[in-house]
């Protein structure tokens with residue numbers, strides 16, 4: 591079972607309901623700055639995030655994961671479609687109601703270096719949201735900041751230190767504290783561990799999973815790395831070029847993938863044991879432009895089992911293929927036969943992905959090492975950084 595999975599997880603009511611969500615970014619040109627084209631970043635996406643679950647959103651760079659996350663928090667306006675939060679349509683909320691609802695919805699960014707103001711001590715960074723939400727009493731704010739520092743595993747006396755005095759893992763803990771101090775219900779975590787050293791990644795993931803249970807949170811967990819998503823998610827949605835192409839429980843997605851693109855992503859995950867090799871599937875061609883995506887199935891230009899003309903002419907519906915398992919492929923039920931016919935499977939790869947192997951190793955060490963050893967390692971990294979000149983990174 592994944593770290594974030596609990597028996598109840600995934601059985602909850604939808605906390606966030608996304609229906610036919612579309613975001614086209616206009617590209618302007620000429621003297622009059624007219625719209626000359628549109629980037630179809632998110633194109634008719636529908637899914638729920640259930641209360642208490644971790645919903646992983648995965649896909650290659652540029653497929654629309656961050657845009658989807660930002661739309662869910664209404665940090666950007668959708669072109670069309672709706673996002674309901676706790677039964678209320680976020681897309682129609684006026685600014686007062688939106689401001690109140692925002693404290694229930696927070697975001698953790700990928701880059702803990704860029705997302706913290708270097709000129710403010712972390713107590714102020716974390717407490718800023720409390721001031722914005724009207725917590726005027728300084729002592730009350732400090733007490734809440736200190737309490738959340740405890741929860742994310744940072745010492746209270748760090749409160750007056752500046753971001754450059756912390757290690758990468760500690761800074762992401764600060765990012766988590768900033769998001770969680772407002773006691774949100776829903777957190778969008780956008781590649782929260784991608785910028786961290788692999789040895790620190792599993793510590794932050796484990797912390798996020800623990801906080802989720804303790805504070806009864808719901809996560810949208812965005813990553814390009816399916817093995818990281820597997821580690822924490824209860825359900826997974828796979829995106830390709832602005833569209834959801836598959837969605838199911840994490841277990842079912844890994845055991846029984848239905849979409850050829852998901853199979854490709856899965857084949858790229860190395861086995862933790864270096865003596866085992868996974869057969870790696872090779873995709874031909876580059877990712878097409880989201881300005882002018884392919885007709886029919888958007889994956890047809892790279893799909894090794896595409897059948898013509900149906901795949902290039904008819905867009906496959908995103909539909910239920912088995913219990914709780916959705917996919918958008920005309921041939922989801924016949925992929926095995928078509929794969930055999932097309933010789934889809936390439937020779938096994940010999941190399942082991944160092945990143946995933948190191949995550950596995952770090953997980954094993956994290957499980958066996960006491961917390962204060964980890965903390966002292968973090969402190970060591972922080973000391974090293976604090977002796978570096980500002981802006982030297």
Ligand SMILES: Nc1ncnc2c1ncn2[C@@H]1O[C@H](COP(=O)(O)OP(=O)(O)OP(=O)(O)O)[C@@H](O)[C@H]1O
Pocket residue numbers: 615616629630631649650651652653654655656657658814880
């Ligand atoms: N403000 C914007 N204006 C124009 N195009 C944008 C804007 N923001 C995103 N895009 C485009 O929308 C598409 C989706 O971008 P998005 O950042 O959501 O992808 P992503 O899946 O998060 O990628 P990554 O894994 O690299 O973070 C990309 O083609 C991107 O260039």
Ligand code: SF4
Pocket residue numbers: 849850851887888889890891893894895896897901906918919920921922
């Ligand atoms: S619909 Fe056709 S092109 Fe698209 S994934 Fe299925 S087989 Fe491949």
Ligand SMILES: [Mg+2]
Pocket residue numbers: 655656657
């Ligand atoms: Mg992104």
